[in-house]
Amino acid sequence: MKQLLRTLFILSENTYLTLHQDNVVVKQEERTLASIPLRSLDAILCFSYKGASPALMGACCEFGVQLSFFKPTGRYLCSVLGEHQRNIILRKEQFAISSAPEMALPYAQSFITGKIYNARWVVERTKRDHELRVNVERLQHTSATLQKLLTALKDCESIDQLRGIEGLAAHEYFATFDDLILRDKEHFYFTERSRRPPLDPMNALLSFIYVLLQSSCASALHGVGLDPYAGFMHTDRPGRASLSLDVMEELRPCLADRFALTLVNTGVIQYKHFETQENGSVLLSELGRKTVLTAWEKRKQETITHPFLQEKISWGLLPYTQALLLARTIRGDLDAYPPFLWK
Incomplete structure (x- = not known):
């Protein structure tokens, strides 16, 4: 896990992301590794096989946080974007x-x-x-x-x-x-x-x-x-x-x-x-x-x-x-x- 430029990088293959009170919670098996306010992030880049909960995906859309999924090898899979955050201006x-x-x-x-x-x-x-x-x-x-x-x-x-x-x-x-x-x-x-x-x-x-x-x-x-x-x-x-x-x-x-x-x-x-x-x-x-x-x-x-x-x-x-x-x-x-x- 690494945080740079208001972007959270999830690097462990067996890490799962979930939501708790507008925070992204980083879990590994039964352990909670971190809890980070979504308001403090612009993007989450996830290189984990386990992915993220639907509740977190919805919250990312609501808060305008781009959530992108990659294979652990680095290959891009997809992104979750809200209606107001489709990168059209960029x-x-x-x-x-x-x-x-x-x-x-x-x-x-x-x-x-x-x-x-x-x-x-x-x-x-x-x-x-x-x-x-x-x-x-x-x-x-x-x-x-x-x-x-x-x-x-x-x-x-x-x-x-x-x-x-x-x-x-x-x-x-x-x-x-x-x-x-x-x-x-x-x-x-x-x-x-x-x-x-x-x-x-x-x-x-x-x-x-x-x-x-x-x-x-x-x-x-x-x-x-x-x-x-x-x-x-x-x-x-x-x-x-x-x-x-x-x-x-x-x-x-x-x-x-x-x-x-x-x-x-x-x-x-x-x-x-x-x-x-x-x-x-x-x-x-x-x-x-x-x-x-x-x-x-x-x-x-x-x-x-x-x-x-x-x-x-x-x-x-x-x-x-x-x-x-x-x-x-x-x-x-x-x-x-x-x-x-x-x-």
């Missing part, structure tokens, strides 16, 4: 921003600021932790280039200009990504990003983890009342969850790339976990997917201190926290969207 503002590049630009700048900052920090941490095993000079050059591009973001005057800087940063970052791989270089190497299909084990691993991350971001956006398909930087396409792609940009380096590197560098993922198809594509085997998913769930339980909120949260809550901050910014509660800057 979504209308989101659609207005999505349709106006000049309004979308500050949000896109924040997303890419987070992405480049966190990419640079991935490089810096590898240089610091494995100084004797890596090409320090090359990593220093990459870090310095990313810092220059980070500074250039402030002067962007259009989304297209922003995309250009983001493309340069991605090229520079991935140009030295191979230096960050420290184990079994015969099979785990990186020359360039290949996606459809991935052509080597490292790309296959990254693609699979990106899918997991995007799913978490889409679920988080659903849960706070935003439309994952109306993006600010990624263009709208049928079936493309553009806003979830926007939000995941800042989280790719620290939550996905770093995780993939850790799996390889610690030997958790090995070459035996991949299969090569007839068309040359490389995919994780069933055993490989299970291994990654098991490690992913463990990773999501590890805690960090959120740099903006100055609160300890788990890595698994990070997409939901950023979605909440994004919703608050769109509503006007925050002056600007604060990207997650890994430290």
Whole structure:
């Protein structure tokens, strides 16, 4: 159980929510863990199998508290909303921003600021932790280039200009990504990003983890009342969850790339976990997917201190926290969207 931004997160799988005198009561078996006034909450995000009582659902509708249900793995299921709390104002503002590049630009700048900052920090941490095993000079050059591009973001005057800087940063970052791989270089190497299909084990691993991350971001956006398909930087396409792609940009380096590197560098993922198809594509085997998913769930339980909120949260809550901050910014509660800057 965690309370952030007037939002209650229910994280235990065997927790049940009920109502007592306008309070949400958190129960685990016969024990009462907490009793929180509904008037003090804007939303409840429940990751429990047991769910909530009908009486609590009705009270949430009455008090205007959004109650959203997720599987313990993070997949969004549904939300309970009152007639006066259907998020139409929030979504209308989101659609207005999505349709106006000049309004979308500050949000896109924040997303890419987070992405480049966190990419640079991935490089810096590898240089610091494995100084004797890596090409320090090359990593220093990459870090310095990313810092220059980070500074250039402030002067962007259009989304297209922003995309250009983001493309340069991605090229520079991935140009030295191979230096960050420290184990079994015969099979785990990186020359360039290949996606459809991935052509080597490292790309296959990254693609699979990106899918997991995007799913978490889409679920988080659903849960706070935003439309994952109306993006600010990624263009709208049928079936493309553009806003979830926007939000995941800042989280790719620290939550996905770093995780993939850790799996390889610690030997958790090995070459035996991949299969090569007839068309040359490389995919994780069933055993490989299970291994990654098991490690992913463990990773999501590890805690960090959120740099903006100055609160300890788990890595698994990070997409939901950023979605909440994004919703608050769109509503006007925050002056600007604060990207997650890994430290």
